[in-house]
Amino acid sequence: MSTTTDADPEQSAGLAKPGALARLFAPIRPYLIVCGTLSALSAAAGIVPYIAAAEIARIMLDDPAGSAAAVWTWVGVGAAGAALWLVLLVQSSRVGHYADAAILHSLRTRIVRHLGALPLGWFRSVGSGRVKRAMTGDLEEMHEVIAHALGQLTGAVTVMAVAAGYLFFVDVPMALVVLAVLGLMGISYRVSMRSMTAHVNRLITAEGRISAASVEYADGIQVVKAFGTGGQVMRRFDDAVDEYAEAFAAWVSEVRYSSAMTRLLGSEMAVLTAVTAAGSVFIAHGSLTVAGLVAFLVVAVGLPASVLPAVSAAQGVRKGRMGAANIERLLSRPPLPEPDRPQVPARHDVELDHVSFTYDGKTRAVEDVSAVCPMGRVTAIVGPSGAGKTTLASLLPRFYDVTSGSIRIGGVDVRSIPSAELLRSMSLVFQDVALLRDSVAENIRIGRPGADDAAVRRAAEAAHVHDVIERLPDGYDTLLDAGGGRLSGGERQRLTIARAILSGAPIVVLDEATAALDPDSEAAVQDALATLATGKTVIVIAHRLHTIAGADQILVLDRGRLVERGAHDELLARDGLYARMWAAQEGVLA
Structure with a gap:
């Protein structure tokens, strides 16, 4: 005969299980593959107009009286790329949002059914905050991963790969300069994110306490109004808010310099400055033409606009992983044990x-x-x-x-x-x-x-x-x-x-x-x-x-x-x- 214990695995589990997101997303993996493929193709098509503009500039600067046919060919290529980008982007979004709706519906159903099978005493011990977090906040983090972050990350990687290939084709030393700037931005980002998991988990815990205190405050509003704001309910609410503010302030204080450096190095101004300075030196030494510099000014300067959304998307994936881990821990909570050999009593003493x-x-x-x-x-x-x-x-x-x-x-x-x-x-x-x-x-x-x-x-x-x-x-x-x-x-x-x-x-x-x-x-x-x-x-x-x-x-x-x-x-x-x-x-x- 089986019995339950009161130890809560959600309390004793680790902060986040790296594979939780993959396990929960397993039913929609084919859709995610299609969505990622469409996002990559869309991103590749999206950079074609910039490459076309750079090539047109190179043709006109290298040979002003050159063939108009080549120019118009690149105009057509750029227009086709823009049209293909729009079509693929729409299709990628449709597939991603369909997968998002399907998996979130499935997870909400699983969570509700699982909650119905848990011992009712468990709800008394954990309060409503954790359940609310799973049904709203954690699922919303997973929605961001499917509907937005996946496409942004795939697109950013594709843009970087295609753009880097083109820039190396134009001029290797200049391409290395651009990659060095973006590499420094990546290092700065990694430094700013090194303790994100611990900080986010602290914020989630504090948010859960705010949620529970808010429910308690709303349920006892008559008592609070009758006895003023000095009661225990208000103190718990204030303490929860203070804890959240302190957690957020600690995170901001730790990452403010590295985060600012990430923003600076990932800005168009940083790339423009590096490209202009390096290009001027290379032109003076005769290793780079003006047409080549224009190509870098057209293509490379726009790269941060594609990379920075990926930075936000990476944060979204981290949060999604933690949300998935929370949901997985909830779903792994042992339900009320059902008997192996059920019996129905004939009497009711x-x-x-x-x-x-x-x-x-x-x-x-x-x-x-x-x-x-x-x-x-x-x-x-x-x-x-x-x-x-x-x-x-x-x-x-x-x-x-x-x-x-x-x-x-x-x-x-x-x-x-x-x-x-x-x-x-x-x-x-x-x-x-x-x-x-x-x-x-x-x-x-x-x-x-x-x-x-x-x-x-x-x-x-x-x-x-x-x-x-x-x-x-x-x-x-x-x-x-x-x-x-x-x-x-x-x-x-x-x-x-x-x-x-x-x-x-x-x-x-x-x-x-x-x-x-x-x-x-x-x-x-x-x-x-x-x-x-x-x-x-x-x-x-x-x-x-x-x-x-x-x-x-x-x-x-x-x-x-x-x-x-x-x-x-x-x-x-x-x-x-x-x-x-x-x-x-x-x-x-x-």
């Missing part, structure tokens, strides 16, 4: 057998808990904050897998039950309400996709929310946002209960479902929960003890351990932790 769990491998959040939650009965789990109540509830649907021990449903270990079947057997109602940006009806129908309108209405009536829905502008067709729109907290909670009622699952897990509600809303939600729990195996995690006083059994946790169990009256008579908690909540001196 829940048994905790010496269950222990740790998040970090050191401190145990739950330790050696054993209990039985019978079918058709209500089991309440209570305890002080941090006692392990929510952690224990998260182990039942396998948001995490136990570190040791086992959880069984109907005698079958939950790790032996297919995950889809396990989740179908449970109705989960949490304090934090999750709604979709969809209609009210569809938000309820999540509990049983395909349920008809009548079933949805019956579930809403059972959850005591039907009358509320009917008062909405479009009734069951009213569109909600993630925050629930016009619904109050208690009404949103009842909507999720209607969803759970519609599912008809035999196990009901309620995690602080009424903790944040006012007394009137709590009463309505309690009525809805009573309907939901009828005939089910019910596990209730509660902070307000009066809401679970009628439970068949109460499990009392403290620091991850089960310290008491029994019915309400029994626990009060023992005068232990439960009795002290009850006295504190009821305002009675112990």
Whole structure:
């Protein structure tokens, strides 16, 4: 039987895997080859008009009365090159963008499906920033590689090769001067990029923290506005922004001179100055003609305009490689293990057998808990904050897998039950309400996709929310946002209960479902929960003890351990932790 661990390979993996980009691009390699070939041919055709202009100048300077036919031949060659450049450029762009759309669609589909197979506890541990980065920033970096950088790099290499061949044909010493200037630019560029990977990874990490802090800030905007900007949320956001600024400043400070030198040596002015100076010397010594110098002024001076985009493209490829490595690490994250020999329980009693769990491998959040939650009965789990109540509830649907021990449903270990079947057997109602940006009806129908309108209405009536829905502008067709729109907290909670009622699952897990509600809303939600729990195996995690006083059994946790169990009256008579908690909540001196 397989289990998962909580070690995150994304944390322990190296900064970037050089082959990640190639592996992810494997399905579109034929298209990339075609795109690169077309880009090379387009670049070669694009430099032909410049060579034609240089040759026309050489003919006219060497022999002003020379053959007009040769001049017009080069005019035709230049025009044909320009036309061919445009056609090939368009076709290269079409193939590149088609490949880009195909692979990004495939990767987005793979990522979404893989995220759906990961343990839900993983999302709690990494936050939304990393997922957002993979779905947006990392894929955007890969888009730049396919749609732009590939063509720019291929084109630049081709232009350099064709131009260098022509310049060496005209004059070897002058060609070496031009290549020396561009070579110095290349060295300067390599110096400026020597630590790019480390800096970019630092920026990506800081950007992820900004993203997570932004989501936290937006979700808690009411609290932030109520208590000003000095709270912990704002400090985390400010710290994340400061960290990003410091990382960026450190990179700029390190490369400012080498980057400036790269720009200077790669400018048309640098090449023009070198060509003019060297050409003047060679002409004075009789080793170069004026016509030859003009050829270099026409062709060589324009080379930086082709090379500099390649510098940006090379940076894009580096970022694309790191983005691909991030995506590959995400896709390599082990999914929730499915059983080799799946079993489906015939009963739905829940048994905790010496269950222990740790998040970090050191401190145990739950330790050696054993209990039985019978079918058709209500089991309440209570305890002080941090006692392990929510952690224990998260182990039942396998948001995490136990570190040791086992959880069984109907005698079958939950790790032996297919995950889809396990989740179908449970109705989960949490304090934090999750709604979709969809209609009210569809938000309820999540509990049983395909349920008809009548079933949805019956579930809403059972959850005591039907009358509320009917008062909405479009009734069951009213569109909600993630925050629930016009619904109050208690009404949103009842909507999720209607969803759970519609599912008809035999196990009901309620995690602080009424903790944040006012007394009137709590009463309505309690009525809805009573309907939901009828005939089910019910596990209730509660902070307000009066809401679970009628439970068949109460499990009392403290620091991850089960310290008491029994019915309400029994626990009060023992005068232990439960009795002290009850006295504190009821305002009675112990």
